[in-house]
Every structure is written in structure tokens, then in C-alpha cells.
Amino acid sequence: MKSSQIRELARRYATGQLNQENYRSQRRALIDAVTSGRESLHYKEGPNGVSPRRMGIRLLALGVAAVLVAGVVASVLLKNNDSARRTVERPTAAAMAAIPAPASGPALVRTFVETDDWTDSSLDSFTHRWKDLPTDEQTKARASMMYPRLLSDLRQQIASEKAVAGSGADPHLSALEKMAKTLGTSVN
Secondary structure: OEHHHHHHHHHHHHOOOOOHHHHHHHHHHHHHHHHHOOOOOEOOOOHHHOOHHHHHHHHHHHHHHHHHHHHHHHHHHHHHHHHHHHHOOOOOHHHHHHOOOOOOHHHHHHHHHHHOOOOHHHHHHHHHHHHHOOHHHHHHHHHOOOHHHHHHHHHHHHHHHHHHHOOOOOHHHHHHHHHHHHHOOOOO
């Protein structure tokens, strides 16, 4: 039996040339012939003598390889882009001061956490803005969902800086500790 017989039968049924009863009986006869061994399945071969099924497997393998290569290339490009971003100068304290301060304490905390800028100028800017907030806005900020993340990130930055600085004086560590003191949190 050839695959064209099966397709021809299905095509004739789909176009209305066969009713359901005739289609089923002819299909049953084809299936019985294959299962009894009187007929064998023959597949059309594609270019280069490859069956469509094998061609599909080859195309799938080629697609998977292309996706993997694209992933590796994207990863390399992202790493290069990330390192290039790190070499770009951060805004100065004057530039940070030119940016209008968030209107509320929770907004100040959210903006700082989302910016993720731990440079001395950014720490100083945050500290000054925090001190300028009214007490009720500081209270709202402490109750915000981002405040615990700010404290956690601050503690992590301090621990990291202590590990790098060792026992020597480190101005960046001092700026981090000053921010912790301003927020009223322990640095240990």
C-alpha cells in the first residue's frame, strides 16, 4: 500500500466523493491489509532519497542547533553589553541633585531600589532626600513593600564592601554605613 492510497481516500472523503460508510469500509480494508502483512507502507522520498519523516527530523535538529547558537550569541552579546554599561560613568551627585525628588517616601525607596545604583553620589543623594522627607513620609516609606528589600540590599552591600575592604578605611563603606545610620538600621 502506498501513502498516496491513504491520502487519496481521505481527500475523496473530505471533498464529499465518499460517504462516511464507504470511507470507513475502504479505510478498514487498507488497515487490515497493512496489519495482516499483505501490504506494506511505502513512503515517498524527498530530495536526496530522504523520507519526509527523516527530513523533518533533520530540519528539527537543524532548528534546535540554530536556537542554541542564537542563545550563545545572545549570551555573549549581553555579557559584552553589561560590561560596557559598567564602564559608562555614573551620573555625578550634581546630576542626581538635578533630578526632582520623588514626592513621597515610598516613591523615594522604590526609585532607589529599582535604580540599583550604589555609587557614593547616589547614596549621598538618597540620604539627603530621606532627611528632607517629613516624618510621616518616612513612616510611610518604612511601611512600604520595598523598604525591607532596601534594607536587605544595603546590608548585602555593606557585607560585600567589608569583605573587599578588609580592615582598611574605605570611603564607600563609610557612605553605606552613613545611609544605614540615616535609616536607623543596624549594619551588622
